[in-house]
Amino acid sequence: MESTKKDNFQPNLLIIQTDEHNFRTLGCYREQLRHEQAFVWGDGNNVETPNIDFLAKNGVLFTKFYAATPVCSPSRGTLISGRYPQHTGVPKNDLPLNDDIVTYSEVLGKAGYKTGFIGKWHLDGDGKPQWEPERKFGFADNRYMYNRGHWKKLEDTADGPKVAATNAKGAPSYDLGGADEHTFTTDFLTDKTIAFIEKNKNRPFSMYLSFPDPHGPDIVRAPYNSMYTGMNFQKPPSFNLDASIAPSWAKPEKNPKLTHDQYFGMVKCIDDNVGRIITYLREENLLDKTIIVFTSDHGDLRAEHGKHNKGNPLEASAKVPFVVYYPAKIPVGSVVNNTFNTVDFAPTFLTFMNQQVPAQMEGRDFSNLLTNPATQDSFEDITFMRSTGLGAEGNWIAAVTSRYKLILSKNDAPWLIDMETDPNELTNFIGEPDNATVVKELAHKLSEYAEKYNDGFLQRTKMAEDLKTLIQ
Structure with missing residues (x-):
């Protein structure tokens, strides 16, 4: 009888996704690298991330997880749909997801889960910020979902959430606007996530928390804005490459900035808020009943190859953090070195959660590696990435x-x-x-x-x- 209960148990699912996140800013990833690769901006120039590291040390860390297309919209579309970018309707930014897409969240909703999405969506065209998009794609509670933008200050109003910082014309602005621990976007979205879980904690829930940081602009609230200002950032080893022989997808910029203090501050703020969520789940006896996935939509070169941002196949652009915490089934401290990408997420986690995978999903199911990471040598080590665009646009x-x-x-x-x-x-x-x-x-x-x-x-x-x- 006890075995039957375990088989029928429905774990909660919490996805925490950042935006444009260089994996080297996480301690758990630096531990997997040679010293000169872990500290490309100079010895000691790093962010301590104990809460994200906790998830990795008590779960499984994937060292080679990639964005199918390393820009925002295509990557996000592949993650929720299990389909390659050329089949989602979103092969590049600011396009709407195809109406016939079946997401992992829709499957979980039909299985009785309370589903929600909080934060940046970027899958409904060019609306900005466009709160609570009409097309929900299985995310039943999307009151705090907004389509686009990297806003720094949010607030609740009688008419719903809004961007609280505005410019001289009254339009939403990326300025801090005096944001504090309640209104700064990372904190605000974390508060809403905890509130969602509190409301739905007595039944299975699935929540997708999408932070718009550490994507630029590089601005963060106090005290994070001054935590790393004393660092003497160095040029990465790949900085002074010969532009004349570099391929078109790796050409350096003219004057890439070499400071990362505000970026590091955004990462630290994210880690502290992940810690808040972990503490809440532990206090409510939900931590060991919840699958927690920490990941990002793509990376940020941060002056590697003399470039910033993303969009190319280089590691700092295309590789993303991917950590899964669920000690009830995952061997503690596991590391998987095989390659996967965002297309593989949906079929894997639906299988892991004992749900039927829709036939239209195209990704690989690596759920067996979550419970048996020692078998990774027998799993094919291959994945595929592509630029934005369709056909000859590629x-x-x-x-x-x-x-x-x-x-x-x-x-x-x-x-x-x-x-x-x-x-x-x-x-x-x-x-x-x-x-x-x-x-x-x-x-x-x-x-x-x-x-x-x-x-x-x-x-x-x-x-x-x-x-x-x-x-x-």
């Missing part, structure tokens, strides 16, 4: 393993990056005879992916011709 596409990236581009010769030999991703190894087998294998995998998932980037394009040449 700039690049990549096949990725835990060691290699094969990158095809419409403007460049094919590249092979060996992340073990060259972790700064500065050298093209594709012409070396020792890599011929690896290149051919990855090319075949990329061809199989393109055919199976109808990716127009590899249909009648320069990239398609380059792929044929590599396979021959």
Whole structure:
């Protein structure tokens, strides 16, 4: 009888997603790196993140989890739908998600979960901020969902939530506007998440908390705005690359900034708020009944390769934190090094939560690795990434393993990056005879992916011709 109860138990699900988050700002990820890679901005220049680290040390950390497309909307669309960007209606930013998309949240809602979404959505076109989008996609409580923007101060009003900082014309502004521990966006959204859980704690719930930080503008409230101002930030090892030989997707900017104190402050504020949620769940005896996923939509180069932001296949742009806490089933302190991407989230967690996976979902189910991470060597180590766009609009596409990236581009010769030999991703190894087998294998995998998932980037394009040449 006891076994039956366990089998029928429905764990809660809490997704905490940040925006444009460089994985090196998290202690649990620095621990997985060589020293020179962990501290690319100089020794001691780091953020302590004990609460996110707690989730990793008591759960499983994925060292090679990627955004299917490393910009906001496409990545988010793939995560909730389990479909590749070319099939969601959102292959680039500011487009609306296709109406026929079935999300993991819709499945959970039909299974009796109270579902909600709080924070930045970015899947309903160009509305900004556009509170409480009409199309909910299975997120029943979306009162604090807004479509776009990286607002710093929010407040409740009689007419619902709104951006509390405005410019001289009265329009919503990214200014701090005197935001404090109640109105600063990270704190405000955390308060609303805790309130949602408090209201629904006596039945299974699924909550997606989407912080708009640490995406720019690099502004954070006190005391976080002064915590890291004394750091002497150094140029990353990849900063002074030769622009003349860099591929188009890795060209440096003219004057990239080298300060990160406000960015670090935003990360610290996020970690403290994650700590608030953990404390609340523990006090309510919900912590061990709740699957907690900490992740981001994409990274931020933060001056690596002389660039900022995202949108290319380099590690700091495309790799995201992905940590899963659920000690009831996940071996404590596990690490998975196989590659996965955001498309794989929905089918994996629906399976993990004993739900039926919709047939339209295309991602891989890696739920077995959550409970048996020791079996990862028998799991295929391959995933795929692509730039924004459809068909001939595509700039690049990549096949990725835990060691290699094969990158095809419409403007460049094919590249092979060996992340073990060259972790700064500065050298093209594709012409070396020792890599011929690896290149051919990855090319075949990329061809199989393109055919199976109808990716127009590899249909009648320069990239398609380059792929044929590599396979021959």
